[in-house]
Amino acid sequence: MRERYAVSRSLAAPPDPRVRLLGGDLVAQVRELKSRDGMDIRLCGGADLAGQLADEIDEYVVKTCPVVVGTGMPMSRAGFGVRRLELTGVKALGGGRVVTSYSVTR
Secondary structure, three states: OOOEEEEOOOOOOOOOOOEEEEOOHHHHHHHHHHHOOOOOOOOOOOOOHHHHHHHHEEEEEEEEOOOOOOOOOOOOOOOHHHHHHHHEEEEEEEOOOEEEEEEEEO
């Protein structure tokens, strides 16, 4: 079974006993997780969290749905800096939905 983690500033306990709660120095914790053998780490949602971990992100997977809602959620709240990305995959899901993958070039 895959390990699951949740990052929260307000939870005192994980939402599920199979989930480990992370807090504090998230960069150090993510670096430690990345050093382990095993599956990839996936971050879903959370522009603030993505901003804190921007230097640790190796790949962006962007899910696009053809809906215009006026405003949207930014992918990251990190300070603006050029992050060079290389397109590594495109997958059409039907209904106009598309998943694009980009690797970070360092």
